[in-house]
Amino acid sequence: MMNTTTTTNPSTSKSPLKFFLLVFVLSLPFWVLGAVIQLQLLPNVPLSGLMIVAPVIAALICVYRENKAAGVQALLKRSFDFERVKFKLWYVPTILLMPCIMLTAYVVMRMAGVPFLNSQFSLITTGVLFAVLFSAALAEELGWAGYVTDPLQERFGALGAALLLGLVWAVWHFIPLWEAHRSVVFIAWWSLGTVTARVIITWLYNNTGRSVFVATLFHTMMNLTWQLFPVNGSYAYYDQLVAGLLTLAVAVVVVIVWGPRTLVRTRNAPG
Numbered sequence: 457m458m459n460t461t462t463t464t465n466p467s468t469s470k471s472p473l474k475f476f477l478l479v480f481v482l483s484l485p486f487w488v489l490g491a492v493i494q495l496q497l498l499p500n501v502p503l504s505g506l507m508i509v510a511p512v513i514a515a516l517i518c519v520y521r522e523n524k525a526a527g528v529q530a531l532l533k534r535s536f537d538f539e540r541v542k543f544k545l546w547y548v549p550t551i552l553l554m555p556c557i558m559l560t561a562y563v564v565m566r567m568a569g570v571p572f573l574n575s576q577f578s579l580i581t582t583g584v585l586f587a588v589l590f591s592a593a594l595a596e597e598l599g600w601a602g603y604v605t606d607p608l609q610e611r612f613g614a615l616g617a618a619l620l621l622g623l624v625w626a627v628w629h630f631i632p633l634w635e636a637h638r639s640v641v642f643i644a645w646w647s648l649g650t651v652t653a654r655v656i657i658t659w660l661y662n663n664t665g666r667s668v669f670v671a672t673l674f675h676t677m678m679n680l681t682w683q684l685f686p687v688n689g690s691y692a693y694y695d696q697l698v699a700g701l702l703t704l705a706v707a708v709v710v711v712i713v714w715g716p717r718t719l720v721r722t723r724n725a726p727g
Contacts, residue, residue, distance in 0.1 A: 476604075486505075508592045515531060554674065555677065561699045
């Protein structure tokens with residue numbers, strides 16, 4: 457008797473649109489809270505920044521509906537999926553790429569005559585800040601990388617998925633940026649850096665066995681470097697144009713060298 461059982465890719469059952477809508481709905485209370493209560497979680501991070509929990513909550517709701525407790529457990533296990541990273545050299549760009557971009561931005565701004573103050577962060581403070589920012593980034597990346605990246609890539613290819621997700625990611629931040637009193641120009645250049653950073657994250661994710669941990673680590677380094685950036689002691693003053701264009705340049709190189717369809721050279725393509 458012929459076996460009519462068919463296998464399907466789990467990603468095909470996922471709805472990125474439903475996930476995105478759920479993320480925005482779950483973020484609404486935090487946006488309202490940030491508008492009502494003028495409190496900063498970190499320098500230049502309003503109370504609405506607590507919306508970082510929305511992507512992981514949305515992802516957990518979605519995977520529970522799709523595969524009950526087993527889906528929830530599988531997603532949470534990806535938080536520290538070190539075993540997926542077969543080539544450990546990928547940790548070099550994961551950890552050092554954003555510091556290099558920001559260091560280059562610092563040099564460019566120094567040459568332009570921007571006034572700088574000495575950073576006041578100690579190693580202990582930096583370590584604590586890293587732990588806090590890693591936890592925040594993990595809450596996001598369990599949703600962005602762990603849940604929605606793969607179904608988007610199946611539909612639009614790696615570059616298309618990265619650009620679409622990067623655009624949603626940027627728009628999702630608009631309310632907190634407005635509540636932090638950012639200008640339209642600031643938000644525009646910040647968005648360029650954010651969208652192109654998602655291309656880099658997708659490149660790292662695909663080349664490390666689709667590791668959520670790697671995506672989280674790079675995301676953490678993004679946030680850590682701008683918190684430590686010594687421009688008048690505040691993220692608010694560093695030039696988003698410079699940082700955005702540098703991040704764009706790196707993303708363009710990645711797309712040219714690794715190819716837009718998968719952002720992975722064929723022999724290392726994710727299965």
